[in-house]
Amino acid sequence: MTKVELYRKGWDMVEFKEEVSIVLGGAAGQGVQTVEEILTRVLKLSGYNVYATKEYMSRVRGGINTTEIRVSSKKVRAFVKRIDILIPFQRGVLPWVEKRLTENTVVLGERENVEEEYLSKIKFVEVPLNDLAKEVGSSLYLNTIAAGIVVGLFHGDFEVLAEYLRKRFGSKGEGVVAKNIEAAKKGYELGVKLCEEGTIGIEVRKNESVKNEILLSGTEAVALGAVAGGMNFLSFYPMSPSTGVAVFSAQHAEDFEIVVEQVEDEIAAINMALGAWFAGARGMVTTSGGGFALMTEAISLAGMAENPIVVHLAQRPGPATGLPTRTMQGDLNLALYAGHGEFPRIILAPGSIEEAFYLTAEAFNLADKYQVPVIILTDQYFVDTYYNIPEIDLDKIKVEKHIIEMENDYKRYKLTDDGISPRGIPGYGEGVIIANGNEHDEYGDITEDEELSKLMQEKRAIKKLETIRKNAMMPELIGRDDAKYMIIAWGSTYHVIREAFEILNRDDVAFLHFKWLYPLPEGVKELLKGKILICIEQNVTGQFAELLRKELGVDVHHKVLKYDGRPFSVEEVLEALKGVLE
Amino acid sequence: MISPMLFEPNRPGSRDVAWCPGCGNFGIRNILKSAFAELNLKPQDIVIISGIGQAAKMPHYLNVNGYHTLHGRAIPIATAVKAANPNLTVIAEGGDGDMYAEGGNHLLHAIRRNPNITVLIHDNQIYGLTKGQASPTTIVGMKTPTQPWGVFEEPLNPIALAIALDASFVARTFMGYFKESVEIIKKAIQHKGLAIVDIFHPCVSFNKVNTYEWYREHTYWMKDHDPYDREEAFKRAIESDPLPLGIFYIHEKPVFEEEVAAYKKDKTPLWQREPRLEEIRKILGAKRAF
Ligand SMILES: Cc1ncc(C[n+]2csc(CCOP(=O)(O)OP(=O)(O)O)c2C)c(N)n1
Ligand SMILES: [Mg+2]
Numbered sequence: 110m111t112k113v114e115l116y117r118k119g120w121d122m123v124e125f126k127e128e129v130s131i132v133l134g135g136a137a138g139q140g141v142q143t144v145e146e147i148l149t150r151v152l153k154l155s156g157y158n159v160y161a162t163k164e165y166m167s168r169v170r171g172g173i174n175t176t177e178i179r180v181s182s183k184k185v186r187a188f189v190k191r192i193d194i195l196i197p198f199q200r201g202v203l204p205w206v207e208k209r210l211t212e213n214t215v216v217l218g219e220r221e222n223v224e225e226e227y228l229s230k231i232k233f234v235e236v237p238l239n240d241l242a243k244e245v246g247s248s249l250y251l252n253t254i255a256a257g258i259v260v261g262l263f264h265g266d267f268e269v270l271a272e273y274l275r276k277r278f279g280s281k282g283e284g285v286v287a288k289n290i291e292a293a294k295k296g297y298e299l300g301v302k303l304c305e306e307g308t309i310g311i312e313v314r315k316n317e318s319v320k321n322e323i324l325l326s327g328t329e330a331v332a333l334g335a336v337a338g339g340m341n342f343l344s345f346y347p348m349s350p351s352t353g354v355a356v357f358s359a360q361h362a363e364d365f366e367i368v369v370e371q372v373e374d375e376i377a378a379i380n381m382a383l384g385a386w387f388a389g390a391r392g393m394v395t396t397s398g399g400g401f402a403l404m405t406e407a408i409s410l411a412g413m414a415e416n417p418i419v420v421h422l423a424q425r426p427g428p429a430t431g432l433p434t435r436t437m438q439g440d441l442n443l444a445l446y447a448g449h450g451e452f453p454r455i456i457l458a459p460g461s462i463e464e465a466f467y468l469t470a471e472a473f474n475l476a477d478k479y480q481v482p483v484i485i486l487t488d489q490y491f492v493d494t495y496y497n498i499p500e501i502d503l504d505k506i507k508v509e510k511h512i513i514e515m516e517n518d519y520k521r522y523k524l525t526d527d528g529i530s531p532r533g534i535p536g537y538g539e540g541v542i543i544a545n546g547n548e549h550d551e552y553g554d555i556t557e558d559e560e561l562s563k564l565m566q567e568k569r570a571i572k573k574l575e576t577i578r579k580n581a582m583m584p585e586l587i588g589r590d591d592a593k594y595m596i597i598a599w600g601s602t603y604h605v606i607r608e609a610f611e612i613l614n615r616d617d618v619a620f621l622h623f624k625w626l627y628p629l630p631e632g633v634k635e636l637l638k639g640k641i642l643i644c645i646e647q648n649v650t651g652q653f654a655e656l657l658r659k660e661l662g663v664d665v666h667h668k669v670l671k672y673d674g675r676p677f678s679v680e681e682v683l684e685a686l687k688g689v690l691e
Numbered sequence: 692m693i694s695p696m697l698f699e700p701n702r703p704g705s706r707d708v709a710w711c712p713g714c715g716n717f718g719i720r721n722i723l724k725s726a727f728a729e730l731n732l733k734p735q736d737i738v739i740i741s742g743i744g745q746a747a748k749m750p751h752y753l754n755v756n757g758y759h760t761l762h763g764r765a766i767p768i769a770t771a772v773k774a775a776n777p778n779l780t781v782i783a784e785g786g787d788g789d790m791y792a793e794g795g796n797h798l799l800h801a802i803r804r805n806p807n808i809t810v811l812i813h814d815n816q817i818y819g820l821t822k823g824q825a826s827p828t829t830i831v832g833m834k835t836p837t838q839p840w841g842v843f844e845e846p847l848n849p850i851a852l853a854i855a856l857d858a859s860f861v862a863r864t865f866m867g868y869f870k871e872s873v874e875i876i877k878k879a880i881q882h883k884g885l886a887i888v889d890i891f892h893p894c895v896s897f898n899k900v901n902t903y904e905w906y907r908e909h910t911y912w913m914k915d916h917d918p919y920d921r922e923e924a925f926k927r928a929i930e931s932d933p934l935p936l937g938i939f940y941i942h943e944k945p946v947f948e949e950e951v952a953a954y955k956k957d958k959t960p961l962w963q964r965e966p967r968l969e970e971i972r973k974i975l976g977a978k979r980a981f
Contacts, residue, residue: 150981154981273981276981277981321979322979323975323978324978324979325975325978329978333974333975336970336971337966337968338966339965341953341961341964342774342775342953344767361970362951362952362953364967364973364974365952365967365970366952366953366955366957366964366967367952368775368951368952369951369952370774370804372800373797373799373800374796376764377796377797377800380760380761380768381767381768381770382771383768383771384740384758384767384768384769384770384771385771385774385775385961387758387768387772388771388772388775388776388779388961388962389776389960390774390961391961392775407761410760410764414760503972506966506968508965512962534962535735535738535756535776535779536736536738536778537962539735540735541734541754541757542756542757542758543756543757543758544758544759545759546759546760547759549704550703550704552702552704553704554704554751555751
């Protein structure tokens with residue numbers, strides 16, 4: 110092995126205890142993702158808890174994309190601003206992440222990838238990755254070497270790394286596998302050496318049980334949850350950050366034996382999914398704000414025809430094309446008010462990967478039972494984040510179909526006390542079904558009758574809404590219910606706020622997280638009574654705070670808002686909270 | 692043979708028909724009832740998905756399954772109904788505005804996707820329900836409330852368009868010819884693949900040009916036409932006066948429901964299926980390893 114000269118400028122060993130945040134940065138197409146995949150999988154299989162998230166630019170080549178990987182003794186599931194170890198794959202990465210660098214940030218990599226002015230601000234370890242890669246045979250091996258170094262720093266299990274490379278590159282032939290293992294070894298030994306000679310010290314505990322845990326992303330959790338909930342028809346038009354759900358579903362469509370179809374536009378997508386439900390299937394669309402805006406007329410049809418539908422709406426900053434690859438919770442109002450006329454809907458927003466799985470599965474039962482649109486709000490941060498979770502319990506999933514066999518003289522829109530009319534489907538039973546987007550009588554035929562028009566409006570917008578509200582899910586309360594302060598948040602910010610909340614460690618502060626956003630259950634008002642309310646959201650105007658006022662007549666006292674397209678970090682939330690709390 | 696009366700509804704709301712006396716839609720309704728009866732179809736097995744317009748009110752005046760949806764959206768909904776349950780006979784129905792204007796994009800892509808459904812376009816060359824504005828097939832020069840200067844846009848030629856896109860089945864009829872229309876609609880329903888039938892019919896209230904008489908004078912039935920000859924079909928399609936009637940073009944090819952992953956191994960309609968949890972278990976298992 111060639112000797113590698115390490116560039117170290119008068120600093121002592123940097124030590125990381127319990128957890129390390131590693132950031133990889135490079136241009137699109139430079140292989141940052143390869144390193145991320147190797148590291149997260151190999152480190153998890155070595156027994157470390159891992160968390161990863163990425164931020165990237167809306168371009169196919171160039172620019173700068175970064176991935177954060179947190180490796181820890183305990184489970185961490187939140188974005189931190191702080192970078193402990195940075196591996197830049199090109200120039201420009203350090204300025205891009207400048208605000209996240211600390212004096213203890215160790216930068217590993219080529220000298221040419223580190224701008225002069227940073228050398229004195231960070232701790233630089235020069236590793237000639239390119240030369241090392243060429244020694245192996247080609248600069249193609251650079252990524253594997255970089256991954257090897259990090260695994261070496263952790264004294265990870267090299268055999269696990271080698272095994273991973275065998276699997277990953279197996280299809281490319283023995284030669285490629287052997288070269289990659291050689292490259293990984295080079296990196297690994299270097300990583301070990303960096304520790305042994307006292308440059309970097311890492312003390313993160315391994316945990317035997319982590320090895321068998323599931324590494325799952327938000328995207329995968331939504332897609333798998335949907336299939337578990339009986340989704341057998343997915344129609345979509347590609348739009349970041351929602352496309353991942355379609356990609357994953359398409360790749361497994363033959364295993365799941367489901368229809369996955371990319372269609373001409375979002376209007377077709379949602380109308381198809383409505384048609385699928387009408388015929389008894391379970392349809393979903395996956396889209397983002399702009400696509401959902403195009404779907405709104407059909408959402409209204411779903412409301413009128415009482416046609417179930419499940420929408421996965423992965424938010425990104427708007428208006429218009431906005432920041433296509435970044436994150437925001439700015440489409441709550443869009444989801445709330447989409448569609449002309451008045452009709453009920455259900456809006457959900459999972460806070461964790463597990464929740465995304467179970468909640469998406471349940472969305473299909475809810476849509477079927479109440480015959481309304483069910484909208485699942487995620488966002489770029491959520492879908493692109495993954496970490497190891499102990500288990501997904503498939504026995505918890507129950508597909509409850511609410512389809513009846515139609516008798517002769519079947520009335521699709523029979524007036525009932527709870528606003529729900531038993532739903533038949535074509536071809537099942539002696540009767541026929543007439544569904545209608547025009548105002549209708551109980552059979553489904555057009556009506557302009559005064560009394561009937563009123564009764565039908567009340568059936569949908571009052572009776573059914575109240576039936577849903579009675580059965581709505583309560584938010585999760587973390588902390589004491591008699592705390593003076595109550596943090597309020599919804600959806601994807603759950604773990605970031607939770608980590609900040611735990612660091613804060615104050616008895617007089619509690620945290621209320623909503624995964625069911627609308628309609629809000631009655632009991633929420635009681636939980637908020639007499640508390641100083643702090644609402645944390647990723648949008649400009651505080652849309653959820655507004656909803657609390659509208660639904661419950663509750664005013665929040667403080668809003669903590671972020672709308673730069675980046676996710677909240679634990680540090681930011683902590684700082685904001687300290688600013689608000691006495 | 693079963694009686695066409697089987698398709699006569701007796702729901703209270705189906706009696707108050709919203710079509711004008713003498714409207715061509717009545718004729719189309721009778722044609723449909725006879726076609727269904729002659730094909731021995733049961734009301735329970737037929738689904739009509741309609742858009743919005745006078746034509747799209749058809750489901751209310753028949754005893755079959757129906758879904759009166761949105762302007763322009765009948766085709767995607769019908770496509771999915773067929774894909775969710777291939778045992779159903781699925782018809783997408785609407786006017787010329789519905790199918791060629793608001794829903795035009797869906798028609799193009801349905802031709803590419805080729806679901807085994809029948810698309811019936813009631814082509815009265817006008818917007819009936821909204822009271823007489825020009826449609827994509829309104830002839831040049833016609834004055835309307837919104838085109839008081841006379842229409843100058845070239846009318847769409849749906850037949851040529853469909854053949855150009857290699858649609859699976861393309862036909863045109865005039866509802867004034869009852870027997871021939873029944874035959875064409877029967878063939879369209881029986882055809883495996885997307886079947887498009889443009890049905891001329893007069894709008895007695897808002898189209899004073901294209902009357903019953905006009906259609907009789909300006910159309911003719913194609914004889915000795917080989918619908919499997921695409922070039923010949925295209926030649927006929929671009930004839931303008933008189934306009935040919937009959938089956939222009941047939942090209943049998945794989946249908947959407949046979950291509951999708953859902954039916955590769957199992958033909959059970961989707962609503963009768965349960966999720967394949969064992970496949971999810973396998974994927975989760977893989978996520979524990981690499
Ligand atoms: C999104 C939308 N735009 C416009 C309308 C109004 N509208 C209803 S039917 C129609 C056109 C009707 O013409 P056509 O489809 O030819 O049907 P016809 O009444 O002639 O049978 C229009 C413009 C609507 N219902 N929805
Ligand atoms: Mg018309």
